[in-house]
Amino acid sequence: MFRSILRLVSCTTVALCVFPLLAVAISAFSGSLDTFQLLSSTVLPRYLWTTLQLLFWVGLGTAIIGTGAAWLVVMCEFPGRRWLEILLALPFAFPAYVLAYAYTDLLDHPGAVQSALRAWNDWGPRDYWFPEIRSLGGAAIMLTFVLYPYVYLLARASFIRASSTAYQAARMLGRSPVNAFFVVSLPLARPAIASGVILALMETVADFGTVSHFGVQTLATGIYQAWIGIGDRSAASQLAVSLMAVAFLLILLERIERKRRSHFDAGKRLETMARHRLSHGQALAAFTFCIIPVLGGFILPLIVLMEMAWDSGQNPFAARYILFISNSLLLASTAACVTLALAIAVGYSARLYPSRASELTKTIAGLGYAIPGGVIAVGVFIPFATFDNMLDAYLRETLGISTGLLLSGSMFILIIAYAVRFMAVALSSFDTGMSQIKPSIDAVARTLGANESRVLSRVHLPLMRASLLTGALIVFVDVMKELPATLMLRPFNYDTLAVQAYRLASDERLTQAAVPSLIIVAFGLLPVVLLCRTIARERPLHHSDIER
Numbered sequence: 083m084f085r086s087i088l089r090l091v092s093c094t095t096v097a098l099c100v101f102p103l104l105a106v107a108i109s110a111f112s113g114s115l116d117t118f119q120l121l122s123s124t125v126l127p128r129y130l131w132t133t134l135q136l137l138f139w140v141g142l143g144t145a146i147i148g149t150g151a152a153w154l155v156v157m158c159e160f161p162g163r164r165w166l167e168i169l170l171a172l173p174f175a176f177p178a179y180v181l182a183y184a185y186t187d188l189l190d191h192p193g194a195v196q197s198a199l200r201a202w203n204d205w206g207p208r209d210y211w212f213p214e215i216r217s218l219g220g221a222a223i224m225l226t227f228v229l230y231p232y233v234y235l236l237a238r239a240s241f242i243r244a245s246s247t248a249y250q251a252a253r254m255l256g257r258s259p260v261n262a263f264f265v266v267s268l269p270l271a272r273p274a275i276a277s278g279v280i281l282a283l284m285e286t287v288a289d290f291g292t293v294s295h296f297g298v299q300t301l302a303t304g305i306y307q308a309w310i311g312i313g314d315r316s317a318a319s320q321l322a323v324s325l326m327a328v329a330f331l332l333i334l335l336e337r338i339e340r341k342r343r344s345h346f347d348a349g350k351r352l353e354t355m356a357r358h359r360l361s362h363g364q365a366l367a368a369f370t371f372c373i374i375p376v377l378g379g380f381i382l383p384l385i386v387l388m389e390m391a392w393d394s395g396q397n398p399f400a401a402r403y404i405l406f407i408s409n410s411l412l413l414a415s416t417a418a419c420v421t422l423a424l425a426i427a428v429g430y431s432a433r434l435y436p437s438r439a440s441e442l443t444k445t446i447a448g449l450g451y452a453i454p455g456g457v458i459a460v461g462v463f464i465p466f467a468t469f470d471n472m473l474d475a476y477l478r479e480t481l482g483i484s485t486g487l488l489l490s491g492s493m494f495i496l497i498i499a500y501a502v503r504f505m506a507v508a509l510s511s512f513d514t515g516m517s518q519i520k521p522s523i524d525a526v527a528r529t530l531g532a533n534e535s536r537v538l539s540r541v542h543l544p545l546m547r548a549s550l551l552t553g554a555l556i557v558f559v560d561v562m563k564e565l566p567a568t569l570m571l572r573p574f575n576y577d578t579l580a581v582q583a584y585r586l587a588s589d590e591r592l593t594q595a596a597v598p599s600l601i602i603v604a605f606g607l608l609p610v611v612l613l614c615r616t617i618a619r620e621r622p623l624h625h626s627d628i629e630r
Contacts, residue, residue, distance in 0.1 A: 084535040085434065092431035092443065095424040099447045099502050102461025106326065109319035109464050121317060125304060126324065133300045133328065136222055136293070137283050143226030144282040148233025149275050151372050153263060156241040159357040160365035166372040167238075168614045173379030174231045175606035177563040179291025180583065180599040181224045184383035186295065187390055187592045189215040216296045224292050227379035229285055233278030235613075240274035241267060259358055276335075284332050287325065288454035290566040291580075295587055301325040302566065305456040309570055315464070322457040329453050384603070390596035398597050406598060410578040413493070413568075414561040417500035418554045424501055425508030425553070430538060433516060444513075448506035455503055455567035462499045463571060466490050491573050499567045504557045511553025515546030555609055562605045 154160075155167040189195050189212075196212055199205065214220065252262040268275075290302045301324055308318040360368055397403070428447050432440035450458060466489045477483045489495050519542060527537045543550070565580050572581065579598040586595035 084533065088427055088431045088434070091424065091427035095428050095501075095505070096443050096447050098424075098498060099450055099505060101465060102458050102499075102502055103326065103449070103453065104461075105464040106319050106322045106457060106461040109316065109460075110323040121320060125299070126321070128299055129301045129304045129321070130324065132218065132298060133287065133302075133325075135218060136225070136298070136300060137286055137328075139219070139222035140225045140229060140286045141279050141283055143222065144230040144233045145275060145279050147226065147230040147375050148278055149237050149268070149271070151230075151375065152234050152237035152241055153267065154368045154372055156238055157259070157263070157267070157357055158364075158368055159359045160368045162369050162373075166369070166376070168617050169376045169380070170234055170372060171231050171613050171617065172376060172610060173228050174613065175603055175610045176228050176379065176383065177291065177565075177580075177602060177606065178225050178228045178285075178289055179295060179565065179587075180387070180603060181228055181379070181383050182221070182292045182295045183583070183587050183592055183595050183599055184386040184390070185215055185220070185224065186587075187596075188382075188386050189213075218296075218298050221292050221296045221298045223378075224296075225282075225286050225289060227375060229282035230375060230379070232281040232285075233275055236274040236278040237271050240271040280332055280335050284329065284451075287328055287332065288456075288566075290454075290456060290569075291584060294584075301328070302454055302456055305454075305460065306566060306570065309456075309460065315460075318460050319464070322460045325454055325457055329457070333449065387596045387600050387603070390593045391600050394593045394596055396594060396597045398601065403597065403601075406577055406579050406582050407601065409576060410562055410580070413496065413500075413578060414558045416493075417497050417504070417561045418558040420497055421501045421504055421508045421557050422511075422550060422554045425505060425512050426538075426543075426550075428505075429509055429512035429516060430542075434534065444509060448509050450502040451504065451506035453503070455499070455564055456570065458499050458503050459567040459570040462495055462502065462567075463490060466495050466498075491571070493573060493576075496568065496571045496573075499571055500557075500561050500564065503564070503567065504560050507556050507560065508553045511549045511556070512546070515549030516542070518549075519545055552609075552612060555612070559606055559609050563602055 151166075151170050155163055155170070187193055191207070191212075199210065199212070200207070203210075249262055249266045252266045253259070257265060288302065289300075290306060292298075293300045294303050294306070301321055304321045305318050305325065308314050308321055391398075425447075428444060432444050467487070470485075470487045470490050473488065474485045477485055523541060524537055527541050528534075532540065562578075563580060565584060568578055568581055569584065572578070577585070579602050583595045583598040583602065586592070586598070
């Protein structure tokens with residue numbers, strides 16, 4: 083009985099994850115080709131070109147900052163290194179669109195920087211040139227600041243695990259530390275760096291809030307404009323298919339790099355690598371390189387947002403903000419519980435029935451994390467709206483009753499979209515916890531008379547408590563920050579913190595948008611604090627490790 087229920091829930095979950103993607107594809111290819119031809123001759127090439135440019139600049143920026151910072155804090159000793167090793171993870175707390183609001187208020191024409199320049203130099207509005215923050219370059223910088231931690235964390239872990247033998251051999255042969263880095267360390271860490279860059283690119287493809295605020299026309303903004311702006315569902319589906327093609331290419335690259343990374347890591351647990359003590363000039367350069375992304379991605383925008391929130395005079399404990407916070411908390415906590423429960427069903431089913439089919443099931447269930455929220459919103463809405471319309475038509479004809487739209491525009495459909503989007507996070511947490519439980523423990527529990535459901539509830543779940551809570555917390559925070567799916571699927575007049583911040587920023591009321599943005603950042607700090615605690619426990623420094 084337990085196995086049957088588990089299989090049913092597992093199969094239903096996989097179907098829920100696959101069905102939106104199929105629905106988008108069917109809707110796109112069953113729609114009028116005239117729409118697609120019109121898109122191809124007008125906006126589609128521009129959307130694609132802008133998206134590719136954004137991917138290039140974000141990929142380049144995250145690779146340079148993440149890899150350079152990771153190598154410096156792992157391989158070199160300089161003042162402030164211990165603090166920077168943790169601080170470099172802090173920009174993870176910021177959604178990119180919140181960073182965009184802060185920098186727009188600071189660097190736009192009426193912002194503090196340009197106003198001060200005009201006042202000091204007695205310039206008129208057109209007497210000088212200043213970089214435009216609302217541009218493709220501005221969006222690339224915002225996304226780079228918040229996404230480089232993907233590369234930094236993976237590269238840092240790779241440098242820590244790497245054997246020092248090859249590096250020391252290069253040094254003994256006369257290579258300088260920098261030359262040894264490019265010849266030995268960088269090639270060994272390349273799979274991890276590539277994986278981090280690809281994860282950053284996946285987030286870039288999915289981003290809507292930043293590019294929308296800066297007026298950058300990408301595929302993600304095109305889907306929203308077609309869906310909400312002109313109400314053309316076929317056009318939205320066809321743009322979503324184009325975006326899915328880019329996302330699937332990134333998924334394929336990520337899988338390839340993951341296999342390469344596991345190959346490189348095999349059997350490489352050797353001695354710890356010694357750090358170089360830098361000279362004063364080198365230490366200053368290293369400190370500057372590491373502190374700039376921390377300043378740009380966390381400290382400066384946090385100060386700007388706090389000043390904006392103070393100037394706005396809004397009370398974060400007012401009734402309307404309490405309503406936004408409660409709506410966000412209700413959605414995020416419900417989505418976290420549902421997603422975690424479904425992930426346990428999929429993961430435990432794979433544990434009971436280990437096979438290629440079960441592994442494929444887990445892989446398919448985790449695909450949603452790489453698919454942009456706008457695409458998932460389109461894919462979830464189409465089948466449920468079709469079901470609502472068919473049910474309404476049937477009941478009208480047979481009973482003369484109109485049910486209207488039961489599921490479309492409800493919290494139910496929004497929770498389903500969140501579960502599809504963030505299932506990979508919950509599955510990863512389940513796998514991490516389950517990998518620490520030996521199958522022999524299952525056998526002992528079964529020998530003592532416990533059935534499979536009892537083994538799960540009394541043995542596995544308590545042992546995996548920390549991993550599962552971490553996964554639920556990450557899903558909770560991701561839902562708090564999620565924007566495109568929430569905008570497209572939320573019930574009428576049901577606003578969250580993210581939606582409120584987006585609406586105020588869209589109306590150029592950036593100062594008022596600071597309060598909900600700060601609350602979102604405060605919740606985003608929770609998983610970052612967990613991450614920082616993990617970093618602090620890794621590889622304690624001994625003075626004998628330092629190469630003089």
